[in-house]
Amino acid sequence: MEGIQLDLLSEDMLESMTPMEKIRHILDEVRNGKILVVEKGLTPNEQTKLIEMTMTEISPEDFSGIEIESYPVKQNYTIFNRFFGKNTVKTRLTVIGPANQLKTIKKDRDLISALVSSRS
Amino acid sequence: MGLMSKLGFSHLFNRIFRKKVSRIGIYGPPNAGKTTLANRIVRDFTGDAMGPVSPVPHETRRVRRREGVQIESNGSKVKLDVVDTPGLATKIDFHDFMAFGMTEDEAKRRAKEATEGVIEAVKWLDDLDGVILVMDATEDPYTQVNVTVIGNMEARKLPLLIVANKIDLPTASPARIHSAFPQHPMVPISALAGQNMDMLYDKIADRFG
Numbered sequence: 386m387e388g389i390q391l392d393l394l395s396e397d398m399l400e401s402m403t404p405m406e407k408i409r410h411i412l413d414e415v416r417n418g419k420i421l422v423v424e425k426g427l428t429p430n431e432q433t434k435l436i437e438m439t440m441t442e443i444s445p446e447d448f449s450g451i452e453i454e455s456y457p458v459k460q461n462y463t464i465f466n467r468f469f470g471k472n473t474v475k476t477r478l479t480v481i482g483p484a485n486q487l488k489t490i491k492k493d494r495d496l497i498s499a500l501v502s503s504r505s
Numbered sequence: 506m507g508l509m510s511k512l513g514f515s516h517l518f519n520r521i522f523r524k525k526v527s528r529i530g531i532y533g534p535p536n537a538g539k540t541t542l543a544n545r546i547v548r549d550f551t552g553d554a555m556g557p558v559s560p561v562p563h564e565t566r567r568v569r570r571r572e573g574v575q576i577e578s579n580g581s582k583v584k585l586d587v588v589d590t591p592g593l594a595t596k597i598d599f600h601d602f603m604a605f606g607m608t609e610d611e612a613k614r615r616a617k618e619a620t621e622g623v624i625e626a627v628k629w630l631d632d633l634d635g636v637i638l639v640m641d642a643t644e645d646p647y648t649q650v651n652v653t654v655i656g657n658m659e660a661r662k663l664p665l666l667i668v669a670n671k672i673d674l675p676t677a678s679p680a681r682i683h684s685a686f687p688q689h690p691m692v693p694i695s696a697l698a699g700q701n702m703d704m705l706y707d708k709i710a711d712r713f714g
Contacts, residue, residue: 429653430657430660432652432657436653439595440597440621443597443620449597449598450596452595455652458655484598485598492645492647493647
């Protein structure tokens with residue numbers, strides 16, 4: 386059966402990896418044409434690292450980059466954290482795929498609607 | 506809730522021991538109007554400009570910095586190093602540039618430079634005191650670039666000011682941007698037409714001063 390492979394990565398699986406291992410794994414899988422649904426998403430710092438790594442791998446005829454969509458992060462404020470200027474960012478579900486196969490149709494605070502196609 | 510807990514120690518600390526010059530990055534997706542805004546700010550206070558603008562995405566492919574731009578607004582003064590950055594993106598396809606009439610070689614060269622520009626823009630996030638995030642008010646605000654920049658500023662606890670640009674266009678909806686990210690101050694402007702610039706300078710002096 387032909388189709389597009391969709392991998393759902395659990396929070397536990399990614400927690401066992403270092404940030405660079407996560408990014409390498411995601412990029413390798415996406416370059417193999419997989420669509421990834423990451424349960425807990427990536428931290429903002431990991432997102433920028435992923436963008437940076439993606440840019441180094443773009444090549445004209447081979448790879449044009451990734452489509453990545455995540456819900457906006459949530460702030461985990463407590464009075465204690467607020468008083469001392471601390472906050473904990475809560476990351477949320479993220480969808481990542483090859484730019485030529487995954488296209489976001491609509492996105493808002495709590496909905497990501499995307500179109501998945503076979504390799505073009 | 507008391508003033509102290511509302512603002513937090515870190516905010517008060519920053520206010521008391523503020524830097525003489527704040528280094529502020531202008532970020533956003535390609536074609537949001539970052540360089541148009543940078544040109545407007547620098548021109549208004551120094552009479553100069555920062556860089557060329559174009560309807561072709563990724564016109565700015567190198568970070569440009571203008572040091573010591575003194576912004577005065579309503580009696581407040583703030584001195585900024587203005588850092589205009591290339592548009593952030595997660596994909597760059599040279600075919601998109603060919604649609605603007607470029608040859609294949611030109612388009613590939615531009616794509617290569619654009620990827621380098623994105624990397625440079627990401628690296629600059631480590632060296633800033635705050636960010637002006639420029640969004641195109643005619644577009645969906647929930648783009649990954651916007652989510653990533655806002656998430657980074659929140660995680661680093663650095664001040665962020667959202668600019669809803671292009672309000673001179675009929676389909677612009679700054680209210681949509683405000684409702685998407687209500688936790689951050691937002692100023693609706695047209696950098697091209699110079700609309701609401703005084704309001705923006707007030708907010709810059711307040712936010713980054």
